[in-house]
Amino acid sequence: MSAQDTPAPVFEVVHLAKNFGGLRVTNDVSLSLRPGDRMALIGPNGAGKTTFVNLVTGALKADAGEVRLNGESVNRLDPIGRVRRGLVRSFQVTRLFLEMTPAEHVALAVLQRTGRSGRMFGNFRAMPDVMEEVEEQLVALGLHDLMHRKVREIAYGQQRLLEIAIALALKPRVLLLDEPAAGVPQSDTGRIEQALAGLPASLAVLMIEHDMDLVFRFAKRVVVLAAGAVIFDGLPADVARDDRVREAYLGSYAHAGHAA
């Protein structure tokens, strides 16, 4: 592929830094994603993954550095402003409304994206364009049969699929998936993987995940964070034999009192 064929990055993080008191939790982190990229961000406990996600979504303010979407800085935008520019973090199960249905959750996301007021929510079933999208998203994630059930009645794995459906209803260009398979029983992780495999081809995806099997099956590129800094950025096939990565993981196990 020539340089001309390579699309420009849709998401760039440039020299991002954050301290908590004297602790440098994000240390000069730079990375970028192009449309269609499938990247996993991994690292031992306490490496700074959650802080990194909070900085890029705008939930936390960085001390230095820049986050860019489509080449433009979004540093001044709050999380909602960044969602409008196409940076969407998968909604967390803990933020789902247990008494609401999957259809209602996805409808709310469609109404938000299309700039319609929450007051229209009561009437969304009468809006053909909203209903069409709701059905399309829920069919794509295998949740169609459950669309009118209450969230509290559906299995945890299905709730996690609903998180992805809500995120996709916001029509992201960049999707941050925070441990999409965490807490899901082994018997249901196949459905999560299927959903990840079916994500729109042009979407840039950054997945934070502890499950290495899932990382290796999903990611085309892996970034490893340790003590807030990027210590590896490369192919999944090379990550396990990288000395710095091995040291970081062994060090963290030893620190946590596990046999290294």
Ligand SMILES: Nc1ncnc2c1ncn2[C@@H]1O[C@H](COP(=O)(O)OP(=O)(O)OP(=O)(O)O)[C@@H](O)[C@H]1O
């Ligand atoms: N609000 C805060 N104030 C002070 N220190 C914090 C704060 N949030 C996180 N930290 C510290 O920053 C470091 C990175 O934490 P973070 O949660 O980002 O790591 P992580 O890689 O997501 O970890 P895990 O995989 O265990 O969730 C840790 O040492 C943590 O104790």
